[in-house]
Amino acid sequence: MTVPSNVLVVGGGPAGSVTATLLAQEGFDVRLVESRQFPRYHIGESLTPSTRHVLQLIGVADKLDAGGFQVKRGGAFRWGDDSWVIDWSKQFGDHVSTWQVDRAAFDALLLDNAREKGVRVEHGIAAKSVDFDEDGRPRAVHCVREGEGPVTLDGFDFLIDASGRAGLLSAQHFRNRQQHRFFRNVALWSYWENARLLPDSPEGGVNVISSPKGWYWVIPLHGGRTSIGLVTHKDVFARDRRAHGSLDDLYRSVIAESDIVSDLVADATCVAEARAETDYSYVADRFCGPGYMLIGDAACFLDPLLSTGVHLALYGGLVGAAALASVRRGELPEAEGLTFFEAAYRRAYTRALALVSSMYETYQGKDDFFWTADRLVREDAGAERGARDSVSFGEIIAGMSDIREATDARTRVLTDRLADEALRVQKEATAGDPDVGEPSFDVLRTEPHRDDSLLGLRVVTEPRLGLRPADPA
Incomplete structure (x- = not known):
C-alpha cells in the first residue's frame, strides 16, 4: 500500500x-x-469568516489583521422589494469577522x-x-x-x-x-474611489443588490477603493455588448441602470478599466x-x-x-x-449551490431564502414555509456550517436534503425554460455513507491535524 x-x-x-x-x-x-x-491580479476579494479558522492554522491570520486589509463583518442585501442585513458580530460574537x-x-x-x-x-x-x-x-x-x-x-x-x-x-x-446550465453568467466590473455603501451596512460589509439583469456587488477595499460589478446572463451580456462601443461604455451603462448603485457612486470616481469574465458554474x-x-x-x-x-x-x-x-x-x-474528503467537500459545495440557486429562483421574499437556509442547516427546520429569522442564512454565507460539520462530533449532516434542496430550487427556477432542460444532481450525492455524521469521522487540529472517530452525539 x-x-x-x-x-x-x-x-x-x-x-x-x-x-x-x-x-x-x-x-x-x-x-x-x-x-x-x-x-x-485576480478577482474574488470578499472572504468568509470560515477562512480565518484555516488561516490561523497556517499562521497568517495575524498578518492579515496587521496588513491593512478591510475588516468585513457581514453584508447588506437589497433583493427585490426586500432588504436585510447580516452582521456576524451581532449574530455570533465580536470574534466572527473576516477581510475584504x-x-x-x-x-x-x-x-x-x-x-x-x-x-x-x-x-x-x-x-x-x-x-x-x-x-x-x-x-x-x-x-x-x-x-x-x-x-x-x-x-x-x-x-x-x-x-x-x-x-x-x-x-x-x-x-x-x-456545467450547471442554470448559471451561464458573465461578470462585468471595475474599481472606484470614494464610493459609499448602503447606510445600514456592517463594518466592511459587502452590498448585494438585485437587478432585472442579475445582481450587483459592492465590495469596500482598503485605501478607499471599492470593487463594483454586475453578474448577468451570458445572452444579456452579449446583447448589451453589441450595443456599446467599448466595455467601459457598457459598464457605465449598467451602473446607470441601477438607482441604488448610481447613488452609491454619485460622488465617486471610476479609477480602472472595466473587466469582464465568464463565471459558468460547474462541478x-x-x-x-x-x-x-x-x-x-x-x-x-x-x-x-x-x-x-x-x-x-x-x-x-x-x-x-x-x-x-x-x-x-x-x-x-x-x-x-479520500471518502471523507469527497463527502465533506461535496456537501459544502452542494449547500452553497442550493442557497445560491434559491436566490435566482422566482422571487418569493426573503423569508423563502431564510426557509431554504434553515433546511440546509437544521435537522428540525420543517417543511412549512413562513416567517423565519436570518441566523441560518448568516451561518451558511459565513462558511461556519461547513467548518462546524467537519469538526464537531455532535453535528448531523443532512446528506440527502442538501442535494434535494439544490434540485428543488433549480427545478422551480427553470420550469418551462427549454434552454435549461431538466437539472440533474446525481454527482452531488456521495455514497456510500454510514450515517449523517460525515462517515463517522471529524477533523481535529490538536494535537495534530487529522481525522478522528466522531463520538456518538
Whole structure:
C-alpha cells in the first residue's frame, strides 16, 4: 500500500498554497509548481469568516489583521422589494469577522508563507498532462517550463490538483466536469474611489443588490477603493455588448441602470478599466481518486453571489490535508480518508449551490431564502414555509456550517436534503425554460455513507491535524 509522503501541488492560488502549507506543517515533503509569477491580479476579494479558522492554522491570520486589509463583518442585501442585513458580530460574537482583500497581495502572502513553512515553490511551470500507472495513481506530470520547454515532474506519491479553472485533471484529463446550465453568467466590473455603501451596512460589509439583469456587488477595499460589478446572463451580456462601443461604455451603462448603485457612486470616481469574465458554474463528478485530490476551482466553481470561492478552496484544503495526514500516520487507509474528503467537500459545495440557486429562483421574499437556509442547516427546520429569522442564512454565507460539520462530533449532516434542496430550487427556477432542460444532481450525492455524521469521522487540529472517530452525539 502506498503511504503518501511526497506531494506535488499544481497551482499556487489559495487552494494550492494553503493545502501545501498544511501538509508541510504535518511533515510532508511538498513541491508546488505555479505557471504565473506572483503577485498577479485576480478577482474574488470578499472572504468568509470560515477562512480565518484555516488561516490561523497556517499562521497568517495575524498578518492579515496587521496588513491593512478591510475588516468585513457581514453584508447588506437589497433583493427585490426586500432588504436585510447580516452582521456576524451581532449574530455570533465580536470574534466572527473576516477581510475584504486585494487578491494579488493576499495570494502572494499565502504563497510566501508556504515557502516559509518548507514548501518548495517554483514559478513558471505550466502543467499540461498527467500519466497514470496501472493502478490508477498519477506517476508523472508533463509540464512546460517558461523559457526552457518541456519538463516532466515525477517522484511524488500524491498529486494535489489546484490548477483552477484550467482543470488539469477534471477538464483536461478526465473531462468529467458538469456545467450547471442554470448559471451561464458573465461578470462585468471595475474599481472606484470614494464610493459609499448602503447606510445600514456592517463594518466592511459587502452590498448585494438585485437587478432585472442579475445582481450587483459592492465590495469596500482598503485605501478607499471599492470593487463594483454586475453578474448577468451570458445572452444579456452579449446583447448589451453589441450595443456599446467599448466595455467601459457598457459598464457605465449598467451602473446607470441601477438607482441604488448610481447613488452609491454619485460622488465617486471610476479609477480602472472595466473587466469582464465568464463565471459558468460547474462541478467535477469526482474530487479524488487513488493518489490524487482536486481542490478549489479545479474541483468546482459556483456563481459568486455569496462569496464562496475562497471558502470552498480553503475548506477543501483543510479536509484534504487532514485526511492525508491521518493516512500518512497509519490512522486509516487512504481510501477511507479520500471518502471523507469527497463527502465533506461535496456537501459544502452542494449547500452553497442550493442557497445560491434559491436566490435566482422566482422571487418569493426573503423569508423563502431564510426557509431554504434553515433546511440546509437544521435537522428540525420543517417543511412549512413562513416567517423565519436570518441566523441560518448568516451561518451558511459565513462558511461556519461547513467548518462546524467537519469538526464537531455532535453535528448531523443532512446528506440527502442538501442535494434535494439544490434540485428543488433549480427545478422551480427553470420550469418551462427549454434552454435549461431538466437539472440533474446525481454527482452531488456521495455514497456510500454510514450515517449523517460525515462517515463517522471529524477533523481535529490538536494535537495534530487529522481525522478522528466522531463520538456518538
